[in-house]
Amino acid sequence: MAGLSDLYQEILLEHNSKPRNFREVVEPTQSAEGFNPLCGDQITLYLKVVDGVIDDVGFQGTGCAISRASASMMTQSIKGQSLEKAEEIFDAFHHMITEPGGELDLDTLGDLETLSGVNEYPTRIKCAILAWHTMKAALAGDSDGITTE
Amino acid sequence: MTTGDRSTSAAAFDVHKVRDDFPILKQQVNGNPLVYLDNGATSQKPQSVIDAIVRYYTTENSNVHRGVHTLSQRATDDYEGARAKIRKFINAGDDREIIFTRNTTEGINLVAHTYARQHVGPGDDIIVSNMEHHSNIVPWQMLCEEKGANLKVVPIDDTGELLMDEYEQMLSPRTKLVSITHVSNALGTILPAAKIVELAHAHGAPVLLDGAQAVPHMPVDMQELDCDFYVFSGHKLFGPTGIGILYGKAELLEAMPPFMGGGDMIKSVTFEKTIYNDLPYKFEAGTPDIASAIALGAAVDYVTNLGFDQITAHEEELLRYGTQALTSIAGVRLVGTAPHKAGILSFVMDKAHPHDIGTILDEQGIAIRTGHHCAQPVMQRFRIPATARASLAFYNTKEDIDALVKGIDRVLEVFS
Numbered sequence: 158m159a160g161l162s163d164l165y166q167e168i169l170l171e172h173n174s175k176p177r178n179f180r181e182v183v184e185p186t187q188s189a190e191g192f193n194p195l196c197g198d199q200i201t202l203y204l205k206v207v208d209g210v211i212d213d214v215g216f217q218g219t220g221c222a223i224s225r226a227s228a229s230m231m232t233q234s235i236k237g238q239s240l241e242k243a244e245e246i247f248d249a250f251h252h253m254i255t256e257p258g259g260e261l262d263l264d265t266l267g268d269l270e271t272l273s274g275v276n277e278y279p280t281r282i283k284c285a286i287l288a289w290h291t292m293k294a295a296l297a298g299d300s301d302g303i304t305t306e
Numbered sequence: 307m308t309t310g311d312r313s314t315s316a317a318a319f320d321v322h323k324v325r326d327d328f329p330i331l332k333q334q335v336n337g338n339p340l341v342y343l344d345n346g347a348t349s350q351k352p353q354s355v356i357d358a359i360v361r362y363y364t365t366e367n368s369n370v371h372r373g374v375h376t377l378s379q380r381a382t383d384d385y386e387g388a389r390a391k392i393r394k395f396i397n398a399g400d401d402r403e404i405i406f407t408r409n410t411t412e413g414i415n416l417v418a419h420t421y422a423r424q425h426v427g428p429g430d431d432i433i434v435s436n437m438e439h440h441s442n443i444v445p446w447q448m449l450c451e452e453k454g455a456n457l458k459v460v461p462i463d464d465t466g467e468l469l470m471d472e473y474e475q476m477l478s479p480r481t482k483l484v485s486i487t488h489v490s491n492a493l494g495t496i497l498p499a500a501k502i503v504e505l506a507h508a509h510g511a512p513v514l515l516d517g518a519q520a521v522p523h524m525p526v527d528m529q530e531l532d533c534d535f536y537v538f539s540g541h542k543l544f545g546p547t548g549i550g551i552l553y554g555k556a557e558l559l560e561a562m563p564p565f566m567g568g569g570d571m572i573k574s575v576t577f578e579k580t581i582y583n584d585l586p587y588k589f590e591a592g593t594p595d596i597a598s599a600i601a602l603g604a605a606v607d608y609v610t611n612l613g614f615d616q617i618t619a620h621e622e623e624l625l626r627y628g629t630q631a632l633t634s635i636a637g638v639r640l641v642g643t644a645p646h647k648a649g650i651l652s653f654v655m656d657k658a659h660p661h662d663i664g665t666i667l668d669e670q671g672i673a674i675r676t677g678h679h680c681a682q683p684v685m686q687r688f689r690i691p692a693t694a695r696a697s698l699a700f701y702n703t704k705e706d707i708d709a710l711v712k713g714i715d716r717v718l719e720v721f722s
Contacts, residue, residue, distance in 0.1 A: 161720065165666075165720050165721075196677040196692055219691040221662045223661070223662070224661075281665060
């Protein structure tokens with residue numbers, strides 16, 4: 158079993174203390190809210206999609222280090238990407254988090270691979286996945302909000 | 307509770323001997339001895355409670371109140387015997403006032419669907435406090451919506467104490483029910499329950515007390531409190547899950563309509579007319595959780611034998627020790643600092659979210675609860691999303707607190 162140092166890697170802690178794109182987006186084309194009702198985590202995700210490309214992305218809210226770092230790293234990885242590519246990154250991330258021992262698409266994941274340790278902590282998977290499902294909901298035009306339950 | 311010869315009773319209390327009665331505490335978790343500090347969520351069970359369940363299913367499993375055969379009579383005797391033990395435990399006046407439910411939540415919903423539905427109308431008030439569990443908020447919100455009534459919330463101060471002046475001003479002829487916690491699950495505050503009841507009664511309003519977090523820590527006395535309803539869960543009182551208690555004053559219960567219809571709650575049924583059964587059976591439709599009721603009786607025996615003099619003395623000492631230990635760590639802040647508290651150390655850390663604290667402590671075998679504790683309005687009051695909560699039982703030790711402090715040091719290391 159991976160230890161704490163595999164879960165709380167330096168890069169994750171750094172994203173937690175200095176989250177990237179932690180802001181509202183001016184004139185977003187899509188936004189959605191996500192909740193983890195078990196622990197009270199809350200995220201609002203803003204997207205600005207221009208001609209099928211994610212031109213800008215930002216998030217706000219409260220959450221644990223894992224949900225915050227995951228959201229921060231997600232915004233970095235999808236910004237400037239096409240919607241198809243964002244979908245591909247979502248799939249690779251979802252696979253990594255929910256299927257321990259599976260093969261990782263390292264080319265697609267890049268730095269996101271740092272979060273792979275989460276898959277050994279079943280109670281924390283929802284923290285890592287919250288921002289990602291919120292992005293899916295925003296892109297699907299579902300602004301009512303999603304929950305991890 | 308704060309009087310008496312504490313030194314004598316504390317000296318007679320051997321926590322390590324008590325721990326031997328709880329088999330689950332003897333294990334390692336993640337390579338460390340289990341430190342169980344999540345008693346507010348559910349308590350562990352002594353061997354005598356586990357044995358009661360095994361004995362019931364091994365020797366007398368049968369349905370209650372039905373059969374003429376021997377096993378059914380034995381099961382009925384033990385089921386009713388448990389009811390009598392619980393009546394004595396909370397000093398209720400009559401066995402008929404003890405209703406078996408599934409849990410605290412069901413007890414509150416029962417009163418909402420029967421008494422309150424009958425007595426609350428448009429423009430009436432139901433009063434709760436700012437530190438209720440969701441189970442003592444949502445049933446009343448649902449009823450208020452149905453009836454066009456108002457849910458009034460008594461505010462609390464920064465330590466987590468109820469503002470009694472504001473409560474008194476809120477009471478009026480429109481107040482049809484006051485439903486308030488006896489001990490806060492998120493903060494540990496012990497509320498002045500008898501005074502709350504007295505003030506409500508002066509305005510003609512009945513009171514329901516949520517005793518889920520009170521009964522494991524202190525003696526509760528229905529005659530002294532004079533409350534109209536009192537609810538709690540068996541599993542927080544060292545008994546099994548799936549069984550809880552609603553106490554109600556007989557004259558109120560008599561006048562209330564049934565909650566659920568079915569077998570056991572009737573005297574006779576025809577398609578033209580059904581005659582409901584007497585108390586307490588009117589409120590116990592269907593086959594109950596017989597084994598759990600009997601095992602809850604065993605839990606009450608266990609706690610009674612230990613004695614609340616010893617339990618409260620030990621727990622007050624632990625709470626004092628824990629409060630001092632946590633407040634001396636830089637970057638840790640206690641949430642809930644009322645002078646009268648029971649069993650709860652809720653805290654936040656500057657650098658780490660409660661969820662991360664919980665994971666890092668678990669890695670060291672320490673079980674705490676993290677999150678909003680089903681009390682989101684309390685979190686909103688203190689402007690925090692969540693807390694980490696260590697909650698105590700009489701089998702906890704100062705070594706458990708020391709382990710928690712060491713665990714928090716590890717959190718500080720990770721989030722340095």
